[in-house]
Amino acid sequence: xxxxxxxxxxxxxxxxxxxxxxxxxxxxxxxxxxxxxxxxxxxxxxxxxxxxxxxxxxxxxxxxxxxxxxxxxxxxxxxxxxxxxxxxxxxxxxxxxxxxxxxxxxxxxxxxxxxxxxxxxxxxxxxxxxxxxxxxxxxxxxxxxxxxxxxxxxxxxxxxxxxxxxxxx
Numbered sequence: 118x119x120x121x122x123x124x125x126x127x128x129x130x131x132x133x134x135x136x137x138x139x140x141x142x143x144x145x146x147x148x149x150x151x152x153x154x155x156x157x158x159x160x161x162x163x164x165x166x167x168x169x170x171x172x173x174x175x176x177x178x179x180x181x182x183x184x185x186x187x188x189x190x191x192x193x194x195x196x197x198x199x200x201x202x203x204x205x206x207x208x209x210x211x212x213x214x215x216x217x218x219x220x221x222x223x224x225x226x227x228x229x230x231x232x233x234x235x236x237x238x239x240x241x242x243x244x245x246x247x248x249x250x251x252x253x254x255x256x257x258x259x260x261x262x263x264x265x266x267x268x269x270x271x272x273x274x275x276x277x278x279x280x281x282x283x284x285x286x
Contacts, residue, residue, distance in 0.1 A: 138257035168192040182227035
């Protein structure tokens with residue numbers, strides 16, 4: 118099997134849909150939070166919308182995986198700075214996890230193509246395309262529904278409790 122499962126054109130359309138999704142999540146959370154004191158989803162979706170909108174100004178013919186890695190790291194930093202004003206809710210944990218997965222995959226692809234000079238197709242390239250798109254769509258979805266449908270929050274709490282117990286033992 119020497120072909121990509123998702124063509125670059127389809128991936129471009131998925132990327133545009135994700136950008137639109139983050140913008141709609143921002144507008145939805147803004148409208149939903151009117152006259153409510155909790156504005157966390159507004160801030161989270163604003164950061165994600167702004168971050169993913171930068172790719173509109175990116176030349177897709179010259180952008181590298183290292184550029185995408187930098188975008189994701191800057192977004193992680195922005196969300197981490199926002200954490201001082203927000204509680205760690207479902208959307209926050211999903212966004213940080215998703216951006217971390219994306220960053221790791223960008224780093225692997227950069228290393229594979231630019232450091233190892235690999236030009237031969239292999240399974241990592243399809244894995245990258247599928248996982249990046251699924252993670253992006255999951256991050257958009259979580260901003261609308263804010264439900265722990267993958268059990269990530271439960272898993273995070275389990276790890277935190279286990280770490281705290283072992284630290285105090």
